[in-house]
Amino acid sequence: MADLSTTYMGLNLKNPLVVSSCGLTGTADTIVEIEKAGAGAVVLKSIFEEQILGEIKSMAESGSNVSYGAEADDYLAYYVKQNNIEEYISLIREAKARTSIPIIASVNCQSSEEWTSFSKRIEEAGADALEINLFIMPSDPKQTSKDIENIYFSVIKKVKEEISIPIALKIGCYFTGLAEMIYNLSDTGIDALVLFNRFMAPDIDIEKMEITVTSVYSSPEELSNPLRWIGLMAGKAKCDLAASTGIHDTEGVIKVLAAGASTAYMASALYNKGIEYIAAILKELDAWIDKSHYHSVEHLRGSLERKDRGNRNRYERAQFMKYYSSHGK
Numbered sequence: 001m002a003d004l005s006t007t008y009m010g011l012n013l014k015n016p017l018v019v020s021s022c023g024l025t026g027t028a029d030t031i032v033e034i035e036k037a038g039a040g041a042v043v044l045k046s047i048f049e050e051q052i053l054g055e056i057k058s059m060a061e062s063g064s065n066v067s068y069g070a071e072a073d074d075y076l077a078y079y080v081k082q083n084n085i086e087e088y089i090s091l092i093r094e095a096k097a098r099t100s101i102p103i104i105a106s107v108n109c110q111s112s113e114e115w116t117s118f119s120k121r122i123e124e125a126g127a128d129a130l131e132i133n134l135f136i137m138p139s140d141p142k143q144t145s146k147d148i149e150n151i152y153f154s155v156i157k158k159v160k161e162e163i164s165i166p167i168a169l170k171i172g173c174y175f176t177g178l179a180e181m182i183y184n185l186s187d188t189g190i191d192a193l194v195l196f197n198r199f200m201a202p203d204i205d206i207e208k209m210e211i212t213v214t215s216v217y218s219s220p221e222e223l224s225n226p227l228r229w230i231g232l233m234a235g236k237a238k239c240d241l242a243a244s245t246g247i248h249d250t251e252g253v254i255k256v257l258a259a260g261a262s263t264a265y266m267a268s269a270l271y272n273k274g275i276e277y278i279a280a281i282l283k284e285l286d287a288w289i290d291k292s293h294y295h296s297v298e299h300l301r302g303s304l305e306r307k308d309r310g311n312r313n314r315y316e317r318a319q320f321m322k323y324y325s326s327h328g329k
Contacts, residue, residue, distance in 0.1 A: 002289035003296035004282065006040070008240055008263045009129050009166035009191035011102045013040035015282055016257060016297055020244055020265035021046045021106040021133065024275065028094040035099045037278035040263070042101060043131050046108035047088045049115045085118055092125040102128040104168070109134055112154040119162045129166040132159065133197055138174055145176040152181075156188045170194035170244065173225060179232065186237040194242040194265065195226045217268035222246035227259055234260020234302050248272075250284035260302040 004015035018041045019025055019034050026045035034042055088105075095103045105127040109115055122130055134155055136148050152169070159167060167190045175181040186193060201214040223246030230241050243256035244265035253264040270277055294300040 002286045002294075003298070004286060004289070006262065006297045006301070008041065008102075008242070009168060011041065011128055011166065013102065013263070014038075015040040015285070016261075016263045017253065017278060017282060017285075018043060018104075018242070018263045018265050019270065019278070020267045021108075021131065022267040022271075024267065024270060026091070028091065028098055030275070031095045031103075032098050033275050034278065035101050037275050038282045039101065039278050041104060041128075042095070042099075043104045043106050043265070044088075044091060044095065044127075046106040046133055047084060047115075047118075049107065049109040049111065085121060089121055089125045092122065092127050096126040104129045104131050106131045106133060109155065110136060112151060112158050116155070116158040116162060119159050123163040123165050127165060129168060129191070130159070130163060131168040131170055131194065132156075133170040133194075135172045135174075135197055135199065149175065149181060152185060153188065156185070156190055160189060166191035168192035168194055168240075168242065170197045172196050172199065173229065178229065179236075182229070182233050182237055186239040190239055192240040192242055192262065193237065194244050195229050196245055198222075198245045217271060218245050218248075219268075220246055220248045220252065223248075223252050223255065226261075227255060230256060230261050231259040231304070250281045250288065253281060253285055254288060254300070257297060257300050258302070258304040260304075262301065 006013050006016045008016070008018070015038065017039050019039050021043040023045060024030050024034070025042050031042050031044075092103060092105055103126070105122045105125075107115055107119070107122075107130065109132060119130055132155060134152060136151060138145070138148055152171070156167070156169065169185060169190055169192070171181075171185070171193060173196050182193060182195075198218055200216075203212045203214045204210070205212045223243075226243045226245055230243055234241055240262040241260060242263045242265055243259075243261040247253060247256065247264050247266050248269040253266075256264050266278075266281075289295060289297065289300060292300075294303060
């Protein structure tokens with residue numbers, strides 16, 4: 001038997017497979033199933049800053065035409081905020097009471113306001129860590145890249161002032177200088193960066209001439225982007241790096257670990273193949289490591305970078321010419 005145990009954000013995990021934030025991690029019952037299947041940790045379904053604020057606005061507007069509408073705004077804001085928070089706090093407490101694996105809370109946010117004070121409640125409820133899923137669409141031509149980047153650092157600063165449990169920041173790849181941003185974020189004292197979050201991808205139905213959405217599930221082909229950047233930044237970043245998006249099988253898990261990831265996040269594959277697929281992946285991972293010369297996850301982690309420092313140049317390669325000029329010979 002291979003040693004699959006590892007550490008992530010200072011937490012002890014029995015293996016590096018983490019079920020990422022999704023509908024499957026939204027109830028304590030399914031989290032119990034996930035633990036039984038063997039997952040190393042769970043990231044709870046996110047509580048959304050925009051959802052909370054949207055509900056506040058909706059409820060306030062619904063009373064705007066009655067005489068007590070204005071006076072009710074503060075009450076509605078308080079009620080909706082507390083209601084969402086209480087449901088989430090209950091989920092954390094129940095998940096912790098019924099399982100023994102690390103429970104990582106998740107907040108999906110767009111700013112450093114409103115929700116940051118909620119993080120203390122999350123810690124008090126017993127969450128082992130907090131993952132902040134943050135993405136700001138760079139679609140405003142009047143907003144500079146520096147303006148956007150400063151929001152990330154402001155979020156980290158405010159949350160670190162509130163809590164002492166480990167903090168992970170889940171980010172996208174849309175930065176002017178991604179390597180610099182990853183390094184600078186890692187230098188703030190956070191415990192992990194999750195590369196990368198996945199966004200709703202728009203499409204157009206040409207029959208109805210409507211904007212639609214492409215598949216909400218990732219594909220194995222999407223692994224190349226987190227794989228590239230983990231390979232580039234492992235050993236440079238000052239915190240753990242977790243791989244997210246495109247991990248659909250044991251091979252994907254092995255690849256990201258070899259590149260230097262601390263953990264492999266999975267969700268889409270579990271929707272397609274069921275929660276029990278976790279056990280199959282871990283069995284295959286155990287067999288692969290056992291027959292290899294690595295013998296443990298810790299030995300495997302970052303092994304490709306240690307084996308050949310020149311491999312980093314291959315992660316940087318962006319042009320096809322060299323490949324195609326020799327391909328097929």
